[in-house]
Amino acid sequence: MPPDCEIFSIGIAHDTCDASMIAEYSLSGTLLEEACENALNNFGINEIFALSTCNRVEVFAVGSPQKTFNACLGAITLNGVRPPQKFLASAKIFKGKDAIIHLFETASGLKSQMVGETEILGQIKKAYAFASEKNYCKSVLNRVIQKAIQCAKWIRTNTEIGSGNTTIGAVAAEVASRIFEDVSKTKILLAGSGEVGRSVAQALCARGAENITVSSRTWENAKSLSDDVKGSAIGFDRVAEELGKFDIAIFALSNAEHIINMEIAKAAEKYRKSKPIFLMDLAVPNNVEKSCGKLGGIFLYDLSDLSKVANENIQMRKNEIEKAKKTISEKAQYLFARLSKS
Structure with missing residues (x-):
């Protein structure tokens, strides 16, 4: 990754706002393509990846630090058509290694409303397939998303965070x-x-x-x-x-x-x-x-209400969740170090 570039993400999710706001800022169909094309063509970033589900709307970008924030915000708010300040009041922002950890934890179901659920991995795969088809992801995001998918599979195979009712x-x-x-x-x-x-x-x-x-x-x-x-x-x-x-x-x-x-x-x-x-x-x-x-x-x-039922056994899975987070942090740090040298 060039020294003047960073990986950046901004988004809202079930833990920062209600479902109606997620629906208001959702990106799907032609809106998704328009938002990504606009960010790439008008903000000068190198790569972009958007994830829009019923529980979250997030955009990941790679580019110079001064451009990635504006590109991501412009993509989600459709260049201000949707209120930027309202979005920012509920948004979470991640940079560099933290952005990678965030994506790894999201793919593994650790940040889902129903902790440990499996649907999110399928949604990320689908979003990545679309981004790959459009050539939105290149050397950095391709590696990050592929590693996130691999990490999620490892977590599901080697921990018990998905035990119980999670779908x-x-x-x-x-x-x-x-x-x-x-x-x-x-x-x-x-x-x-x-x-x-x-x-x-x-x-x-x-x-x-x-x-x-x-x-x-x-x-x-x-x-x-x-x-x-x-x-x-x-x-x-x-x-x-x-x-x-x-x-x-x-x-x-x-x-x-x-x-x-x-x-x-x-x-x-x-x-x-x-x-x-x-x-x-x-x-x-x-x-x-x-x-x-x-x-x-x-x-x-x-x-x-259903998420409360799903998370009833969260205390039983606490050790497994901590184990998963530790592994994710190690894998993300290793990938970030490799990207920083490339």
């Missing part, structure tokens, strides 16, 4: 099992047939669920998943009117904010009379208005 699907199924001791007799609605929805469906089936109804904005996707779990499917336009017929309704629809509002929730509560309905909102932005949880017959769980 969203597994935790959602755990919560469902706590609410209803026998989920085989529970009527479950699953709105969302993407990666999260499929994970939830599989985890519920593993716990004995036999009555899962799937809905999605695409009928073919809903039917495919419902067939896989030997359930049934309903059209997306029927979710609101059918809500009260279910004991548990799980929502995991991306880019479908507030499909369940107070009016719909009240109608479902009235339909169920004295029987409560449990709603799980796994989406960012939220699919269910938070105010719905104030109704006496509605019990609403969101990602922050």
Whole structure:
């Protein structure tokens, strides 16, 4: 790495702001490409890598110290279209070795809302594949990201930080099992047939669920998943009117904010009379208005509630987490020293 260059990262995550802010600053689709192209072409940096998930939005860059900050901030805020000061008030900044450690810990699940979860590694791989295809990552970030992926795999193989329920699907199924001791007799609605929805469906089936109804904005996707779990499917336009017929309704629809509002929730509560309905909102932005949880017959769980369940055994895994952090620090320092000499 040239002496006048540094590796730099800036971003927000679940531990610095709420889900609505992460959604506000998210980078996906054409926005992601535009943001990276703008940073490379207009700020004079050498490399860039952006990671945007439901729990974090972060940008890593390599270039001269005076350029990397502006490039990263410009990428996430779309050159000021999104409020820079609001973002900076919640942002975390890492430079040099600390930026490498941060990426290693993120890839290993140590900085996830559900500590030890595995989805983040897949998300980093996907983001890296996109950046590689566009040639955004070169000599420095290629090595850093590849080493982060290798480190994450080593951590999962050689430590127990992933023990217990650490995926969203597994935790959602755990919560469902706590609410209803026998989920085989529970009527479950699953709105969302993407990666999260499929994970939830599989985890519920593993716990004995036999009555899962799937809905999605695409009928073919809903039917495919419902067939896989030997359930049934309903059209997306029927979710609101059918809500009260279910004991548990799980929502995991991306880019479908507030499909369940107070009016719909009240109608479902009235339909169920004295029987409560449990709603799980796994989406960012939220699919269910938070105010719905104030109704006496509605019990609403969101990602922050599920993370508490996932991290219940955090004390048991404390030694494993410390072991993982020590190894990550050593690997990151070694890589940083090698980069500094190259």
